[in-house]
Structure formats: C-alpha cells, structure tokens
Amino acid sequence: MHLQPHKALVGANAFVHESGIHQDGWLKHKATYEIISPESIGLQRSNEASITLGKLSGRQGLRKHLEKLGYRLKEDEVESVFLNFKAMADKKKRVTDADLKALVSNEVTQVESIWKLSDIQVICGTLGLSTATVRLNNTIDGSTHVACCVGSGSMDPAFKAVNLIVKEAVKLVEYSLTTMTEDVDVVITASVVICRLNNHASNHSTAEENNVQPTFSGTGEGTDVAVSSVEAYIAALNKMLGSKK
Secondary structure (H helix, E strand, O other): OOOOOOOOOOOOOOOOEOOHHHHHHHHHOHHHOOOOOHHHHOOOOOOOOOEOOOOOOOHHHHHHHHHHOOOOOOHHHHHHHHHHHHHHHOOOOOOOHHHHHHHHHHHHOOOOOOEEEEEEEEEOOOOOOEEEEEEEEEOOOOOEEEEEEEEOOOHHHHHHHHHHHHOOOEEEEEEEEEEEEEOOEEEEEEEEEEEEOOOOOOOOOOHHHHOOOOEEEEEEEEOOHHHHHHHHHHHHHHHHHHOOO
C-alpha cells in the first residue's frame, strides 16, 4: 500500500528537515529534532543529509548540501548563492541539485561570453525529421555563424547545430525544464549541465575516472522552450570554453 509522506516514523518525510532552524539544530546535534534515529527502527535515510531544500531552508542547510555536491565556497560566495536560492525557492516548491549547480556556476564562475544566441527556428512533429536552424554571434570577432541539423525530438537538433558552430566535443549530462504560470504566460526555466567529451578515452576507463571530468551548467529563462534551452546550453558552453584546465 502506498504510504503518505507525512506518515509517522515510516513516511518519506519523517526524518527529513526543511526549516532553517531545524536544519541548523540537526546539523549540530541530531537528537535536537529526532528523538529516535531511523536506523533504530530498521530504516535508511532517503537523503543522507536528511535535508531537503525549500523556501524555509537556511544558510547552514544550503552550505551542507553544497558540500555534499562537492562545493567548498567562501562566506561571501555562500551569501551570494543563498540570496538567489531564496528567490528561486519562492517560485519552486523544491530546489533540485541541478538548480543548485546552476546557481553556483552562475554566481561563482563568471566568464566572458564568447557565443551569443541570435536566432533559432525548430521544426518538429510527426511529419518528417525534426530540424533546427541556429544563428550564433561571436562576441570576440563579431562574426555570425549559421548551422542546421536534424535529430530526434525538438532540442536534440538544436544542440547539435550549436556544436557544429562552436566545434567542441560536448556531452550533455543533465537537461531539465521547470515552468511557472504568470497570468496567461508560462515562464520556462531550462537547466543544462555539460562536460567535455574525451574522444581519446580508453574503452577500459573506469566509472570513477569518468566522474573526474568537470561539469559546467547554465540556465535560460523565457516563454519559449527552444530559446530558453539553447540559451542555457550556450551559457554552459561559454563557461566550459572560458575554463582553465
């Protein structure tokens, strides 16, 4: 039988803390807000940190979750990310790991944008192959580049067209969309995480070695899915191109 998440002891939320005060107290001493541990009744925490991030969460909970994701930020960087995190949490019920990576990437990793989206057209449906035409501007030399690709779905050909222009081997790690309705308009936030595609990697490389590859994230927001998604993809690409080895 399906259990309600708020069911005492055995519910999914029984040992999860969202409030900033609860998170801070739990991090200092677990018994502050847990009179028993889930392990004592044969349960395992669905979240190792027992922290879920939402609009009630505080700085300590955010810092702990960022550390779990591998980020070690300075106080001013945490403060900058926290302010934008609260603004996002007011719009979304839950802030995901992909959202946090995008926030950290946007606030901490500031690089000069090399490529900028000029125009995009995506044609998809049940009649024929999906196609996308993308026009990008190079902010360094002022040149304009156009590419057209076919693919599956609506965003696959668009991302491929960008790759043809940028001429970089890129692997798409994560891609997600969230929506927020404002009157009759729907605001779409696209989040993209990419990494360099190592064509010289050995077929015998381990999963642990592959995980060492750094990732770069970007976000795009607007009323059009294709525009928001490609802007997020280009934002991640600019960070990858501007990063040092």
